[in-house]
Amino acid sequence: MAPTTRQPAEHPDPPAGKTPLVRGKGRPRSATADQAILDATREALAELGWGGLTMGHVAQRAGVAKTTLYRRWPSKSELVVDAIASLFDQLECADRGSLQADIEAVVARFAELLTLPETQTALLALFAEGSRDPQLRRRIRERIVQPQKVLVEHGRANAQARGEMDPDLDPATADEEIGIIFDTIAGTVEHRLLVSGEPVTADWIRRFTTLLLGPLPGLLR
Template structure:
């Protein structure tokens, strides 16, 4: 059903997508959808959130290699037409719907911060970064790092339509790591 949702969204856009269209494409009754998702918003958010579950933080032996690998995974995910259509539709609709924006944060954004937490923990264990001494500061740093990576990659792929090349990823990682490793 989630695949059918993403396919329908890519084909018809936010305004054209209905629970009926998704049910038809998925080969289920509308009541089946409504039992699990009370609204189109909930259905689309869950359909998009599952895409991001594919992202993993590797442990390649260095923070640099880990960041470059995650950026490449994220860029590949964003390059898919179904991901682009779904994210752009959610972003646009979220500007008009505060509840949807909250749901996007809870289901998509906040769970993906795990990648930053995992990367920081691995780098701290390897001695590349100092251990956290203040939980509040650590949470704020995770938020800033996540926003920097996600915002930059999303802008480059979804807004500018520019590719994420290995060279671009290396330069971006240099800019990101400079202040982090400096202390």
């Protein structure tokens, strides 16, 4: 984003923005190229890590010219956001019958994603880049963080539907609680896996979830 170039269309982010309704006059963009680039990006991330990832390398591996790549993504960060985001699109939240079970499932699913080499190397690097680039941080939140947060919200909805939680909770307060819980889940798993370097086992998940569900005053009936 923040194109310093004189291009008209401020990088329309094609993978998200589908095909433009008004077909341009010239040759349309290749859809297969998009996919090849994203695949190549994930592969290269897994093999070489964030630091070893190169725009030129991705282009070469995708069988695409560098110009084609820059026509779609303005920088390595944005490209990787999209490449990683697709992994987080598949998150689901089946109702497993209890809040504890639901949260354990979410934690397990998130931990699973964080053991992929491409995710390990990319996620923290993106967060780091985002700490100085609000535009990028917004994009990361939209494409990567939000899909996870939705799971927690679904979990709460399910719990309320099951009668485990008070359905008449003040929405603002509930949002704050969800924020705390989400930061806690995501941050803790990331720190456990990527900083402390300890594995996330089923036992750990159970104990961590139990810690979470302790008092939660106002959330539990």
